[in-house]
Amino acid sequence: MPDRARSVLRQALPPVRRLLPLVLLGVLAGLSSVALLASSAWLIARAAEQPPILFLSLGVVGVRAFAIGRAVFRYLERLAGHDAAFRQLAEIRVGVFERMLPLAPDGLASSRRGDLLSRFVGDVDELQNVSLRIVQPVASATVVLAAALVGLAWLAPGAAVAVGAVLVLGVGGAVIAQAVLAARADERLAPLRGELQAAIVEHVQALDVLVAFDAADAGRERIRSLGRRLERATRARASAVGLAAAAMSAVGAFAAAASLGAAQPLLEGGRIDGPTFAVLCLVPLAIAEVAAAVPVAVGSLRVVRASARRVADAVPEAVPAEIPARSTVAGGEASDDRTPAARAVPVIRLRGASARWPAIAGDDVTDGAVASARPSLAPLDLDLEPGERLLVTGPSGAGKTTLAHVLVRFLEYGGSYRLDGVEARDLDPRAVRRTVGLVEQRPWLFDEDLRQNLVFARDTATDAELLDVLDRVGLGEWAAERGGLDARVGERGALVSGGQAQRIALARAMLADFPVLVLDEPTASVDPAQADALLRDLLGAAGRNRSVVLISHTGAPAGAVDRAVRVSEVPDDDVR
Numbered sequence: 001m002p003d004r005a006r007s008v009l010r011q012a013l014p015p016v017r018r019l020l021p022l023v024l025l026g027v028l029a030g031l032s033s034v035a036l037l038a039s040s041a042w043l044i045a046r047a048a049e050q051p052p053i054l055f056l057s058l059g060v061v062g063v064r065a066f067a068i069g070r071a072v073f074r075y076l077e078r079l080a081g082h083d084a085a086f087r088q089l090a091e092i093r094v095g096v097f098e099r100m101l102p103l104a105p106d107g108l109a110s111s112r113r114g115d116l117l118s119r120f121v122g123d124v125d126e127l128q129n130v131s132l133r134i135v136q137p138v139a140s141a142t143v144v145l146a147a148a149l150v151g152l153a154w155l156a157p158g159a160a161v162a163v164g165a166v167l168v169l170g171v172g173g174a175v176i177a178q179a180v181l182a183a184r185a186d187e188r189l190a191p192l193r194g195e196l197q198a199a200i201v202e203h204v205q206a207l208d209v210l211v212a213f214d215a216a217d218a219g220r221e222r223i224r225s226l227g228r229r230l231e232r233a234t235r236a237r238a239s240a241v242g243l244a245a246a247a248m249s250a251v252g253a254f255a256a257a258a259s260l261g262a263a264q265p266l267l268e269g270g271r272i273d274g275p276t277f278a279v280l281c282l283v284p285l286a287i288a289e290v291a292a293a294v295p296v297a298v299g300s301l302r303v304v305r306a307s308a309r310r311v312a313d314a315v316p317e318a319v320p321a322e323i324p325a326r327s328t329v330a331g332g333e334a335s336d337d338r339t340p341a342a343r344a345v346p347v348i349r350l351r352g353a354s355a356r357w358p359a360i361a362g363d364d365v366t367d368g369a370v371a372s373a374r375p376s377l378a379p380l381d382l383d384l385e386p387g388e389r390l391l392v393t394g395p396s397g398a399g400k401t402t403l404a405h406v407l408v409r410f411l412e413y414g415g416s417y418r419l420d421g422v423e424a425r426d427l428d429p430r431a432v433r434r435t436v437g438l439v440e441q442r443p444w445l446f447d448e449d450l451r452q453n454l455v456f457a458r459d460t461a462t463d464a465e466l467l468d469v470l471d472r473v474g475l476g477e478w479a480a481e482r483g484g485l486d487a488r489v490g491e492r493g494a495l496v497s498g499g500q501a502q503r504i505a506l507a508r509a510m511l512a513d514f515p516v517l518v519l520d521e522p523t524a525s526v527d528p529a530q531a532d533a534l535l536r537d538l539l540g541a542a543g544r545n546r547s548v549v550l551i552s553h554t555g556a557p558a559g560a561v562d563r564a565v566r567v568s569e570v571p572d573d574d575v576r
């Protein structure tokens with residue numbers, strides 16, 4: 001098992017100061033169970049001898065006390081056990097999330113969303129069983145079994161040996177039978193759940209294209225087949241767990257019979273009385289019940305280990321070299337003296353700036369970090385003066401979007417990228433992103449109303465300011481027709497056109513008031529007849545008090561930009 005998965009398992013275990021009281025409560029509950037059966041057996045057998053009632057009162061009190069004790073201790077153990085396990089889960093989830101954050105967005109581009117969600121939710125939840133079903137019950141059961149066998153040995157050593165032997169054989173047999181029947185299913189459960197969730201998320205997100213290509217049935221069939229495999233694995237696990245539980249009941253009966261066989265000569269020889277004989281016959285049933293926790297724990301360990309591996313693999317151990325590191329400045333914020341002057345429009349200079357995307361996860365993993373892929377942006381020189389509009393052109397796949405991601409520091413770069421003379425590598429990426437804003441090629445719109453899609457860019461903006469900015473990007477009339485800021489835009493902008501989505505994205509970039517704006521192919525989803533008009537509108541709305549980098553493979557209308565630079569394809573001999 002990889003070290004990282006082992007460390008996830010260790011992390012899932014509550015600290016000793018929380019675990020010890022749990023084990024103690026488990027021991028008290030287990031001992032109460034055994035003592036309840038022992039005192040009941042004694043009471044029934046003694047009552048049959050019809051002694052004066054006074055002789056029974058100790059047994060009566062014992063039965064009541066142990067019955068209440070068993071319920072109370074079990075309840076407290078569950079309560080405290082879940083509390084401790086959930087605290088650990090919260091820490092693990094926060095830990096995974098914190099490791100994910102520095103990777104976002106470009107370091108997570110190759111992760112399947114549904115699978116990531118399943119690791120983050122389902123697999124982390126599964127880790128609660130490390131303490132609830134494995135460590136704590138096994139530790140408590142060991143103490144109770146040892147105490148119960150010592151108690152039996154005190155009454156009749158032969159009976160203790162017989163019961164111990166039956167238990168060892170019975171528990172061993174149940175563990176092996178469960179492993180034979182369900183070891184593979186136990187390990188497949190978590191990955192299958194992840195695959196199913198990923199398939200469902202992808203199917204729903206891509207439903208329009210699947211329907212258009214008449215491929216929705218095939219997608220549904222894939223989901224059904226994954227569902228069937230998950231069902232088979234769940235059934236196999238449930239059957240094996242059920243069988244092991246049944247086997248442990250049988251083990252209880254065999255242990256009782258073995259104890260009876262060993263105690264009978266003592267009864268006949270008058271070395272023990274009737275009530276003690278009854279205790280020796282019935283207590284093994286309670287002991288087997290306690291021992292039943294062991295096969296359950298071994299099965300759970302397989303499931304939990306599979307989940308721990310998936311949690312450990314959810315994010316690479318080290319941030320790939322292609323993703324900019326966060327600030328090392330205390331508190332994570334960039335120091336003010338290294339941040340470009342607030343809201344001043346900086347001069348941008350790239351000299352031999354190049355970039356790569358992180359390799360797709362699973363392609364080539366070295367020391368837990370995803371190794372580099374091929375270069376995606378050939379060394380580029382670029383100058384952008386304050387207030388300038390620069391057109392970036394180049395063939396498809398040459399690296400224009402890659403350049404946009406370098407400019408907003410989603411991607412690390414080679415060469416030099418200076419903002420007002422300060423090397424961007426020496427600034428906190430978030431500080432750069434407060435200066436350079438990106439309007440993406442396919443802007444993300446939230447399934448909310450217009451107001452919510454804008455206001456997160458500046459949460460102090462009033463409705464009047466939001467309407468004003470919509471007006472400036474040419475959406476004033478359209479918004480009024482749709483019912484104003486309450487108009488919904490649909491999931492991922494399903495209720496708006498490509499051009500309207502671009503205008504909404506520009507509106508929020510203007511609300512954020514970025515001194516430098518990077519517009520990545522804003523006319524990609526607009527027909528050519530409208531492309532020039534949209535570009536003029538967007539550039540006009542951006543105004544002259546900020547610089548604009550306009551990325552477009554079709555160029556720009558005459559006079560709309562000040563200069564152009566061409567991104568050339570990465571030469572083949574640079575591709576390893």
Ligand SMILES: Nc1ncnc2c1ncn2[C@@H]1O[C@H](COP(=O)(O)OP(=O)(O)OP(=O)(O)O)[C@@H](O)[C@H]1O
Binds near residue numbers: 373376
């Ligand atoms: N998320 C990603 N992960 C890995 N490689 C990527 C990723 N996005 C783009 N690439 C690769 O980077 C290279 C440059 O792509 P990029 O999108 O920057 O080109 P582009 O010039 O913007 O193309 P287009 O004009 O078609 O949008 C391509 O080879 C592409 O396959």
